[in-house]
Amino acid sequence: MIPPRGDGTAPSSALETLPLQAPPRPAPRDPAALRGRTPALRLAGVRKAFRRHLSLGRIPVLRGVSFEVVPGTIHGLLGPNGAGKTTTLRIILGLVRPDSGTAEICGRLASDPDSRAGVGFLPESPWFYDDLTAREFLEFSAHLAGIPGPSRAGEARRLLERVDMATRADTPLRRCSKGMVQRVGMAQALLGDPELILDEPMSGLDPVGRREFRDLILEQRAAGRTVFFSSHILQDAEMICDRVTILDRGAVAAQGELAELLGGNIRFWEVGLRGVDPTGLIARVAVLRTSGAEVIARVDSEDDLDRLLAAVVDRGGAIRSVAPCRETLEDLFLREIGAPRGGGAR
Amino acid sequence: MNPATTRAASGDRAAGAVRRPARPGIVAAIARNTFREAVRDRVLYLLLFFALGLILLSRVLSMITVGDETKILKDFGLSAIGLFGVLTAVLMGVGLVFREIERRTVQVLLARPIRRADFLLGKFAGLALVLAVNTGLMTLGLYALLALHGAADPGLLRGIGLLYIEQLVMTAAALLFSSFSTPILSSLLTLGLYAVGHLSWSLLLLEEKLPPGAGRAVSHAFYWLLPNLDRLDIKAEVVHQVALAPSLVALAAVYGAGWVLVLLAGACAVFARREFV
Numbered sequence: 001m002i003p004p005r006g007d008g009t010a011p012s013s014a015l016e017t018l019p020l021q022a023p024p025r026p027a028p029r030d031p032a033a034l035r036g037r038t039p040a041l042r043l044a045g046v047r048k049a050f051r052r053h054l055s056l057g058r059i060p061v062l063r064g065v066s067f068e069v070v071p072g073t074i075h076g077l078l079g080p081n082g083a084g085k086t087t088t089l090r091i092i093l094g095l096v097r098p099d100s101g102t103a104e105i106c107g108r109l110a111s112d113p114d115s116r117a118g119v120g121f122l123p124e125s126p127w128f129y130d131d132l133t134a135r136e137f138l139e140f141s142a143h144l145a146g147i148p149g150p151s152r153a154g155e156a157r158r159l160l161e162r163v164d165m166a167t168r169a170d171t172p173l174r175r176c177s178k179g180m181v182q183r184v185g186m187a188q189a190l191l192g193d194p195e196l197i198l199d200e201p202m203s204g205l206d207p208v209g210r211r212e213f214r215d216l217i218l219e220q221r222a223a224g225r226t227v228f229f230s231s232h233i234l235q236d237a238e239m240i241c242d243r244v245t246i247l248d249r250g251a252v253a254a255q256g257e258l259a260e261l262l263g264g265n266i267r268f269w270e271v272g273l274r275g276v277d278p279t280g281l282i283a284r285v286a287v288l289r290t291s292g293a294e295v296i297a298r299v300d301s302e303d304d305l306d307r308l309l310a311a312v313v314d315r316g317g318a319i320r321s322v323a324p325c326r327e328t329l330e331d332l333f334l335r336e337i338g339a340p341r342g343g344g345a346r
Numbered sequence: 347m348n349p350a351t352t353r354a355a356s357g358d359r360a361a362g363a364v365r366r367p368a369r370p371g372i373v374a375a376i377a378r379n380t381f382r383e384a385v386r387d388r389v390l391y392l393l394l395f396f397a398l399g400l401i402l403l404s405r406v407l408s409m410i411t412v413g414d415e416t417k418i419l420k421d422f423g424l425s426a427i428g429l430f431g432v433l434t435a436v437l438m439g440v441g442l443v444f445r446e447i448e449r450r451t452v453q454v455l456l457a458r459p460i461r462r463a464d465f466l467l468g469k470f471a472g473l474a475l476v477l478a479v480n481t482g483l484m485t486l487g488l489y490a491l492l493a494l495h496g497a498a499d500p501g502l503l504r505g506i507g508l509l510y511i512e513q514l515v516m517t518a519a520a521l522l523f524s525s526f527s528t529p530i531l532s533s534l535l536t537l538g539l540y541a542v543g544h545l546s547w548s549l550l551l552l553e554e555k556l557p558p559g560a561g562r563a564v565s566h567a568f569y570w571l572l573p574n575l576d577r578l579d580i581k582a583e584v585v586h587q588v589a590l591a592p593s594l595v596a597l598a599a600v601y602g603a604g605w606v607l608v609l610l611a612g613a614c615a616v617f618a619r620r621e622f623v
Contacts, residue, residue, distance in 0.1 A: 050623065087623070090453070090622065090623070093453070093456070093457045094456070094457075095453055095456060095457070095621070095622040096621045096622065096623060097621060113459045113460060113461050114459050115459075116457060116458060116459045117459040119457065121453075121454065121457035123450060123453050123454060123457075126450075126454065127449045127450060127451065128451055128454070129379070129383060129451060131382070131383055131386040131387075132379075132382070132383075136382070140375060140378075140379050141454075141458075143371065143372075143375040144372060144375060144376075144455065144458045144460060145458060146459070185454075188454070197457075
């Protein structure tokens with residue numbers, strides 16, 4: 001039996017699984033061992049409404065949001081545009097006051113500035129001081145992060161190297177592209193090795209940059225740090241999150257460990273075959289597509305799979321791949337927010 | 347990216363590499379950053395250029411005007427320092443906080459363990475440093491001209507010192523207004539306060555002309571509630587070398603500093619309640 005990918009995601013196509021080599025992924029910390037510790041972040045019954053223009057009524061943005069972030073895990077805050085993700089982050093950071101409910105960072109109320117002593121934040125589409133160079137901005141941020149004077153320059157250099165901006169360290173930020181500014185933003189968030197709060201960290205990045213940021217987030221978790229990020233790019237979240245909270249119209253639609261939410265159940269199997277037509281070999285098989293001499297077939301149960309594979313071998317055919325297809329985060333997301341498949345969210 | 351440069355474990359944090367920054371250090375860091383931003387702003391150089399130009403023009407005016415050339419030079423020079431200092435304080439002061447909010451850089455800063463009051467104080471201190479350098483350069487220009495006339499009078503420094511304090515009052519007012527309104531409205535309010543501050547003596551005249559009653563009480567109250575910026579204006583006295591008791595100058599300085607504190611406290615109170623959406 002061919003195992004699913006190491007990162008727990010279901011392949012979109014059986015042909016993709018041919019190499020059968022998943023990228024290495026650091027093992028998540030055992031959530032059970034981490035339970036019982038003070039949550040890295042905790043929201044309890046948070047409500048927030050904003051005033052309309054001319055103070056004509058209020059628009060509710062958050063309607064009693066509650067969740068906890070387990071220390072040392074990667075926790076994704078997902079939701080469609082307007083779900084309240086950014087407002088939630090701003091409440092956690094003390095930039096916005098909740099109308100009711102509480103937000104805590106490591107057991108301290110978010111309204112206390114000291115609660116943010118070990119937190120690094122990357123805003124969505126960051127814009128920093130145009131006239132400063134990346135190095136100057138990082139040294140300034142290092143000062144604010146409480147890094148002692150003699151270490152600031154070294155820390156700035158180390159992190160600029162880490163985000164591939166060492167060669168642009170002395171370029172004024174106004175001359176940097178959006179992706180470069182995003183990298184500088186990530187570097188400033190990493191100052192002091194803090195727990196991370198990231199607002200749409202992958203937005204504005206090219207595929208290489210997204211991959212690098214994903215790796216960087218995984219490294220943070222491997223080093224024992226918590227990463228809490230908002231995103232509506234589900235593929236990224238599915239690849240790296242241990243736990244997710246899905247917000248929809250200001251309320252929590254689903255939350256928990258990603259593996260539990262998606263379930264271990266295999267919805268169907270995709271089998272890549274060569275040299276044989278699977279139609280008629282067994283009763284319940286469907287041909288999904290053909291690619292040259294290769295046929296991709298679908299069976300819905302493990303028994304059917306065993307029968308199909310045996311029949312293919314009997315007829316002298318070749319089995320090129322077998323891929324189990326589980327529910328994806330996108331399936332879960334669309335189900336929870338009640339959107340039709342193929343619409344809306346990425 | 348280079349993963350080798352990432353620290354191996356969170357144990358580094360436990361070793362005490364990072365601590366909660368000290369508040370004076372935070373204020374100083376924000377002040378230094380504000381200063382650095384300001385000195386890279388072309389508006390500052392434009393204002394300084396015009397101020398120095400005006401001081402040089404005073405030399406020409408003193409030659410073509412009937413009267414004591416030196417006094418005209420001093421009067422014109424001090425007026426230029428006062429006017430351009432206040433313009434710099436207002437134009438740069440109203441943008442200090444608004445720009446941070448508009449560009450959302452304030453969110454990155456306040457996501458650190460920083461008190462909002464420290465952020466504002468840092469901004470104020472940074473601009474105060476810019477104004478000090480600005481006023482210092484204009485003063486050097488004026489003294490260079492006066493030295494050519496052999497009339498470099500150190501007594502002018504008392505007047506310039508009070509003009510600088512007036513600039514600080516205007517900076518604090520600009521910070522207060524910009525913490526809840528747009529730059530244009532903040533500019534108008536700050537310049538309005540400057541005008542009212544220099545005309546507050548007229549409230550006393552009004553009080554004398556009003557019959558006893560509510561109107562007179564209101565006029566009297568406004569006289570004491572609004573800053574009297576004329577107290578910080580001793581240009582005429584220093585130009586004409588009128589003897590001024592040191593205590594009078596010191597009291598004026600304390601009066602100005604008191605207004606700076608009141609306006610900054612107001613700005614901090616408003617800013618503390620502000621939400622960054």
